[in-house]
Amino acid sequence: MKHWWWKLLGVLLLLGASVAALRVPLSPALVHVEPGRIAPGPVELTLTGYNTHFAQEGVKVFLENGGERLCATEVQVLSPTLVQARFDVPEGLRDHLSNVVVVDVTHGRLAIPGAVFTTGTGDGSGVESCAETLADAAPVKTFTFPNRNILYESIRNLCFHVPMWFAMIVLMAISVWKSVRALGSNDLDDDRAALHAVQVGLLFCGMGLVTGSIWARATWGTWWTNDVKLNGSAVTALIYLAYLVLRGSVQDPHKRARLAGIYNIFAFALLVMFLFVVPRLNAVDSLHPANGGNDGFGDLDLDDRLRTVFYPACMGWILMATWMYDLRLRAARLQERLER
Amino acid sequence: MKKLLTSLPAALVGMPLWAQAPGWVEDSLYRSGKINAVVVVVAVILVGLAVWMFRMDRRITAMERDRAKGS
Amino acid sequence: MAELRWPCRGNASTDRGRVRPTFAPVDFREIASLLRLELALDLRQRAAWGGMLLYVVSAVYVSFLAVKGGLGTATWNALYWIILLFAAFNALARSFQREEGGRQLYLYTLAHPRNVVLARALYNTVVMAVLSLLSLVCYLLFMGPEPLGGADVPQFLLAVVLGGTGMAAVLTLIAAIAARAGNGLGLMAILGFPIVLPMLLAVMRASKLALDGVAWSVNATYFGALLLLHLITITLAWLLFPYLWRD
Numbered sequence: 001m002k003h004w005w006w007k008l009l010g011v012l013l014l015l016g017a018s019v020a021a022l023r024v025p026l027s028p029a030l031v032h033v034e035p036g037r038i039a040p041g042p043v044e045l046t047l048t049g050y051n052t053h054f055a056q057e058g059v060k061v062f063l064e065n066g067g068e069r070l071c072a073t074e075v076q077v078l079s080p081t082l083v084q085a086r087f088d089v090p091e092g093l094r095d096h097l098s099n100v101v102v103v104d105v106t107h108g109r110l111a112i113p114g115a116v117f118t119t120g121t122g123d124g125s126g127v128e129s130c131a132e133t134l135a136d137a138a139p140v141k142t143f144t145f146p147n148r149n150i151l152y153e154s155i156r157n158l159c160f161h162v163p164m165w166f167a168m169i170v171l172m173a174i175s176v177w178k179s180v181r182a183l184g185s186n187d188l189d190d191d192r193a194a195l196h197a198v199q200v201g202l203l204f205c206g207m208g209l210v211t212g213s214i215w216a217r218a219t220w221g222t223w224w225t226n227d228v229k230l231n232g233s234a235v236t237a238l239i240y241l242a243y244l245v246l247r248g249s250v251q252d253p254h255k256r257a258r259l260a261g262i263y264n265i266f267a268f269a270l271l272v273m274f275l276f277v278v279p280r281l282n283a284v285d286s287l288h289p290a291n292g293g294n295d296g297f298g299d300l301d302l303d304d305r306l307r308t309v310f311y312p313a314c315m316g317w318i319l320m321a322t323w324m325y326d327l328r329l330r331a332a333r334l335q336e337r338l339e340r
Numbered sequence: 341m342k343k344l345l346t347s348l349p350a351a352l353v354g355m356p357l358w359a360q361a362p363g364w365v366e367d368s369l370y371r372s373g374k375i376n377a378v379v380v381v382v383a384v385i386l387v388g389l390a391v392w393m394f395r396m397d398r399r400i401t402a403m404e405r406d407r408a409k410g411s
Numbered sequence: 412m413a414e415l416r417w418p419c420r421g422n423a424s425t426d427r428g429r430v431r432p433t434f435a436p437v438d439f440r441e442i443a444s445l446l447r448l449e450l451a452l453d454l455r456q457r458a459a460w461g462g463m464l465l466y467v468v469s470a471v472y473v474s475f476l477a478v479k480g481g482l483g484t485a486t487w488n489a490l491y492w493i494i495l496l497f498a499a500f501n502a503l504a505r506s507f508q509r510e511e512g513g514r515q516l517y518l519y520t521l522a523h524p525r526n527v528v529l530a531r532a533l534y535n536t537v538v539m540a541v542l543s544l545l546s547l548v549c550y551l552l553f554m555g556p557e558p559l560g561g562a563d564v565p566q567f568l569l570a571v572v573l574g575g576t577g578m579a580a581v582l583t584l585i586a587a588i589a590a591r592a593g594n595g596l597g598l599m600a601i602l603g604f605p606i607v608l609p610m611l612l613a614v615m616r617a618s619k620l621a622l623d624g625v626a627w628s629v630n631a632t633y634f635g636a637l638l639l640l641h642l643i644t645i646t647l648a649w650l651l652f653p654y655l656w657r658d
Contacts, residue, residue: 183654231612232609235605235608235609238604238605242601242602242605245601245602246592246601246602249592249593249598250592255591259591259592259655261654262588262654262655263585263588263602265647266584266585266647266648266651267606269643270581270606270644273609273640273643274609
């Protein structure tokens with residue numbers, strides 16, 4: 001088998017990354033605080049953790065508001081994931097929203113920012129930080145995925161959904177390169193290669209749209225939304241479907257090669273502008289991370305541990321997609337020769 | 341197995357938007373160990389895909405070799 | 412009409428209708444002559460202009476009948492752009508269909524194809540600029556000028572003109588492709604719509620911001636991006652057009 005090494009590499013990377021993406025645990029985090037609204041006076045908060053292992057002793061709970069820290073008067077650990085804390089909330093807190101912070105030796109500092117809401121606020125003058133300091137515990141770093149708000153476990157989808165787009169872009173780039181060559185030479189094989197690259201690319205585009213839609217329903221609550229990246233993916237699908245329609249409406253092979261090639265190059269250039277330039281403009285709002293004012297994927301969601309699974313997954317899918325295109329092209333060449 | 345596969349998208353869709361103190365914490369696919377079923381399913385699908393592509397590649401290479409020999 | 416000369420640079424050949432693309436530098440005199448040619452042809456077919464305007468008036472009137480009441484600013488804006496989009500498809504589809512194969516080939520023996528496409532693109536942008544402003548007038552007449560009350564009018568006009576010319580820049584090459592494929596307006600709409608869509612979204616956003624009366628600095632990103640888009644599309648059309656004619 002020709003070039004077996006990168007094909008095998010693709011399969012191994014894909015298998016390894018997919019299994020890891022599903023098996024690696026999420027890092028411990030606080031996910032819920034009950035009740036959400038508090039009033040001055042005695043308050044009892046129940047905190048739920050995910051993947052936490054709270055010990056019976058040594059757990060400290062704080063409320064952070066307006067730069068001041070309130071200590072819990074009593075902390076009770078009900079289970080490894082459930083903590084109850086009692087506070088004496090003073091009058092006149094500075095901010096409406098307070099952060100809930102849990103510190104212990106195993107996990108270090110876990111927090112939910114802005115978890116509890118207070119109506120009666122003041123100038124924060126009567127509030128003082130309590131004496132207890134945060135134990136500077138550096139928890140043991142295990143290999144876990146980040147546990148983000150809204151996403152939770154579905155962050156694993158990163159290693160399945162996003163590589164679809166990477167594979168699609170690589171394949172469309174291959175098709176543009178072949179189109180450029182087809183315009184330069186008069187070789188119909190380049191045009192055939194461009195067509196098959198577009199076909200496999202469209203398959204990955206479709207899969208990306210479907211998987212993205214499922215993920216959106218699970219996290220944002222809707223199958224589709226007016227978001228710049230979604231518009232970009234819809235436009236990509238429409239452009240390459242139009243490419244196929246254009247090919248279908250021209251009979252002469254050489255003319256078809258030229259017209260399709262010109263459209264491919266033109267559309268790809270504009271597409272690249274739309275996919276990569278416009279979302280970076282701060283003027284554009286977006287639900288997606290790293291676009292339009294949201295914090296970059298770089299430092300928050302995509303930390304190093306997730307990246308060591310994400311990049312191999314991307315590479316694996318790109319190699320598989322290229323292999324698929326390669327197979328289709330070779331089969332088409334053989335078929336064309338048979339029909340001659 | 342099939343039931344799990346078909347119920348997976350439905351489960352994802354049916355999951356509420358984490359507004360309540362979650363009972364899902366305990367019965368999420370991950371916690372209850374059912375994730376292993378998903379892992380096996382995904383692995384089977386990917387291995388099957390790889391095997392199919394490998395065999396297709398072999399067949400095409402054989403045809404190309406025949407073609408080159410001038411059949 | 413000034414004498415049109417073929418800019419022979421040694422590599423160019425018109426062997427059996429074969430037009431080899433060369434990187435001839437832009438010949439402004441030739442482009443000027445071609446523009447005059449376009450204008451002359453258009454003046455001769457004044458009915459075509461009437462047709463374009465009638466299309467716009469009909470579309471606006473239908474919208475007026477359908478909506479009747481007061482529209483929110485966002486909807487008012489969006490409806491205008493949708494009407495203009497389809498009017499643009501209509502107007503630009505004709506630009507390459509005026510000549511059939513033989514006459515077009517004759518044109519390319521007289522003028523370099525690259526100059527032809529530049530002249531056509533320029534002419535189309537002027538046509539679209541005029542059409543977008545005329546459509547706006549028509550739209551204001553029927554749908555009411557209330558949204559302009561709180562708007563930064565020069566900004567809005569700039570957005571309208573940039574949007575129109577942007578459509579022309581993008582759709583010139585598409586019209587050429589569709590005409591060459593022989594399928595005219597239908598194929599042009601299919602090919603052109605996904606390509607125009609991103610630009611349309613940007614210009615809709617820019618004009619909406621202008622209607623909200625925001626400062627120039629806020630909208631400047633969009634205007635800058637639109638101008639860049641004009642530049643890129645016309646450059647691409649200039650590069651790719653001759654390949655349409657390599658038989």
